[in-house]
Amino acid sequence: MIISFSGYSFCKPHSASYARVSFQAAYLKTHYPAPFMAAVISNQGGFYATFAYVSEARRMGVKILGPDVGRSRIHWTARGNTIRVGLMAVKGLTADTMARIIQAQAKRPFASLTDFFARIRPREDDARALIHCGSLDRLGGGSSRATLLWAFSAWQQAKAKKPAEPGLFDQDDAALKFPDLPPDHPVTRQRQEYAVLGFLTGTHPITLFRAAINRLGTVPAEDIPAYTGRDICFAGWLITGKTVITKHGDPMKFLTFEDDTGIVETVFFPKPYAKLCHMLDYGRPYLLRGRVESDWGAVTLTVTDASLIRRN
Structure with a gap:
């Protein structure tokens, strides 16, 4: 028994050091939520992806501000109760490109979209990513992101006909004469933003499926502990997981889901996992059916069935 215990036991100094870090983190998270979460996300560590930390910050009442080429730093930054995406x-x-943007910020603000292109000279992939995530929206003056892509293409064509150094008579934004393109569809903007950032700055993506979820009779994450010992349905976004092998050699999985109210830890035992593993993919919404269980205060959902939620 002593030999087996040595496989997972901790010496007192090791345990004490972990306790100290835990208390420090809890204090900072409680009293300085925005700076703490900005630092955690910038550190790029931990069990969860950035998506989960952004959701947690939002649940704590912290406002997430999208990236902005004139205001974002390389790392995430906090001011008051807001966090600016880095x-x-x-x-x-x-x-x-990031380094050039930061250096240019230090010299003077970007006066316009064309001024940004001329001073940063981004590659096409960089420009598309910056436009799709909304970091050029402010310089675009309310134009659609399709219009901003057109502006970059026009700037590229103009650049090909000019010397490398900007000249006295370079075109400004007004001279470009932006076309009257239709506004972006909200879903298109959200898809582009999610593809570039891996999260949405304004809302949790599960809310985009709210109409379908409302018809399913689900329990929100924050209310699940009250259903201990009962079978429920839960609609959640799959954010991370860990596969383990049982003593019989069968794979099973611990998966973490969340909605806009909280995180739910789930267990997929070998039989349900064998049936459902082919359809489980991170960054998608699922309807889970299972029993709520509590072990020493740790609440989990033992899943018996799952299905992908689709927008109608």
């Missing part, structure tokens, strides 16, 4: 969150944005 440029590091923009998928595919090169370190060189």
